[in-house]
Amino acid sequence: MRIISGVLKELYGLKKKNLEAQAVIAQKYGASLAEWRSGIGPFLETSNIELLQPTYQRQYNVLNLAFAHAEILLYRPFLLRNLASLGRRSGHTHSQLQQDIQTNVEKCLQAASKIAGLFKELCRSKRMYRSFWVKT
Numbered sequence: 001m002r003i004i005s006g007v008l009k010e011l012y013g014l015k016k017k018n019l020e021a022q023a024v025i026a027q028k029y030g031a032s033l034a035e036w037r038s039g040i041g042p043f044l045e046t047s048n049i050e051l052l053q054p055t056y057q058r059q060y061n062v063l064n065l066a067f068a069h070a071e072i073l074l075y076r077p078f079l080l081r082n083l084a085s086l087g088r089r090s091g092h093t094h095s096q097l098q099q100d101i102q103t104n105v106e107k108c109l110q111a112a113s114k115i116a117g118l119f120k121e122l123c124r125s126k127r128m129y130r131s132f133w134v135k136t
Contacts, residue, residue, distance in 0.1 A: 003070060004070050008073075010025050010029075011026070011074070020097060022078070022081075023097060026075060030071075043060065044060065044064055044067070046060060050125075061118060064114065065115060068114045068115045068118075069111075069115070071107055071108065071110075072111045072115075074104075075105065075107045075108035076108055078104040078105050078108065079105055079109075
């Protein structure tokens with residue numbers, strides 16, 4: 001939640017950030033997310049969750065979904081941003097910035113694919129729980 005709170009404050013705050021600042025923020029919080037995930041250890045990389053007890057299966061799914069949603073929140077602005085202004089930039093900065101943007105877009109799409117895959121697997125194995133959905 002601390003990482004997500006920082007992303008919301010720095011990336012989605014009242015003051016609009018330019019593309020370079022957004023890329024720096026994404027790099028900072030992307031590293032924080034990777035550190036958080038590696039701190040959990042190999043649990044989130046389990047290849048066959050069917051071997052886990054149901055409680056651990058739910059924890060595995062919830063943590064993976066939370067991680068993927070945090071990545072989408074972090075990298076989504078790069079999908080939504082109009083990249084036409086990049087054509088006016090020149091030199092190495094443009095090239096590096098363009099690579100950073102492309103990497104962030106790919107990370108966002110991979111996170112969305114991970115969520116879709118998890119939900120597909122949950123539905124296939126009949127482990128879709130009502131608690132995954134929030135009623136308002």
